[in-house]
């Protein structure tokens with residue numbers, strides 16, 4: 272598949288840009304990168320702070336055959352791909368927080384937003400995978416959780432955003448090809464060994480599930496060991512329980 276790369280100085284959201292390109296009938300795999308976003312979007316309707324020149328804002332339009340069901344686990348696969356790319360660049364201790372936040376020991380480094388575009392034709396589904404990664408992030412107004420950046424975690428290394436972006440695009444292509452061939456099974460191990468929740472005291476579903484983080488099952492659900500056994504969490508938010 273040919274890649275159709277658009278590099279923008281400014282855009283509302285690279286995810287929105289890829290959606291526009293798909294709707295305009297662009298050929299190849301649409302990929303958009305921007306220097307800043309004026310309405311960067313995060314998961315759960317949140318805003319993604321997207322200051323100019325500091326970070327990576329990247330989106331790709333991906334096509335899958337086999338209906339919406341084949342998308343189970345895709346978020347996790349994308350997290351593994353980003354972690355692989357960063358490790359290849361020499362970033363140590365890259366963690367993943369279910370379902371697909373990228374973590375370093377001192378906080379969130381990046382996030383992934385998967386948006387369903389719809390069914391192109393019977394069984395052929397399209398999604399937009401948007402990846403935001405803090406590279407030189409200097410300040411984050413109104414961000415309510417600890418965050419990290421590559422420049423802070425690895426000050427000795429001066430990767431450019433295009434180097435990082437290239438490595439991530441490569442890794443996503445590889446991971447998506449493998450995922451399309453054989454599904455999620457092969458990714459479970461590589462996701463699990465980066466699980467930042469493993470063994471931690473957690474709560475989910477607004478607090479009605481409490482227990483200890485136990486990794487993911489074959490379908491990519493997060494498992495919490497509670498007093499009543501393992502409870503799979505399919506969607507929603509899991510947070511650390513503060514004792």
Ligand code: BTN
Pocket residue numbers: 283284285286287308310311312313314315317319327328329330372381382383384401402403404
């Ligand atoms: C999250 O909430 O953790 C996911 C954040 C995803 C942000 C990226 S930046 C590139 C792409 N364009 C957007 O508007 N959002 C995603």
